[in-house]
Amino acid sequence: MTFQIEYWHWVVFGMLLIMAELVVPSFTIFWFGLGGLLMALLVWLVPDLGLSIQLVAWAIGSSLFALAWFKLMRPLMVDRTNAGIAREAVLGESGQVILAPQPPRRGQVRFSTPVLGDDEWEFICDEAVAVGDRVIITEISGNTLIVKKRG
Known part of the structure; x- marks a missing residue:
């Protein structure tokens, strides 16, 4: 009997990582949880994916989410008002x-x-x-x- 990763495993894993962001407020774990939810969608669409392909796709997706946040979105949100400056x-x-x-x-x-x-x-x-x-x-x-x- 072999263990098959189902899409709902990725949903649970992704949600746990997103909830972990509440405890460790670094705003990086969130992107790996979002990658887990993306993998849930991918496994739901293509249920025959092997575990190694799933893990590589999760790592790449999560890294792309984090990279997009830190390099593209976060710089746009910087406060440039000089409020609170001496x-x-x-x-x-x-x-x-x-x-x-x-x-x-x-x-x-x-x-x-x-x-x-x-x-x-x-x-x-x-x-x-x-x-x-x-x-x-x-x-x-x-x-x-x-x-x-x-x-």
Whole structure:
């Protein structure tokens, strides 16, 4: 009597690996569990696959899932907002004036990528600036940026 791997074995194996990700939060075991579910589908479609072919296909499928995640998808999800970055890291960032200051109202500046979690900030500038001028952050005072005109 020989033991034959059925598709449901791969379903159970894949689900166990996916559930193991809850205990070991590395987000790598998940892809091997997904590879197991892919193998369940393959074995269901082609039930005569040998165990060695199944294991090689599982390893290749799992590796491709992991590679696709770490090389293609994960870089797209990186937070590029500078939120949580020390204030010194944003000094020197350049933005464009969208509302010129007129006392007692402060001006508004917009950045192409958010600075400290927001892309529009109130600002104070010692020089006269007009809408469309480029300014550079020199200091942060509470919720207001202190800027200078970009020369």
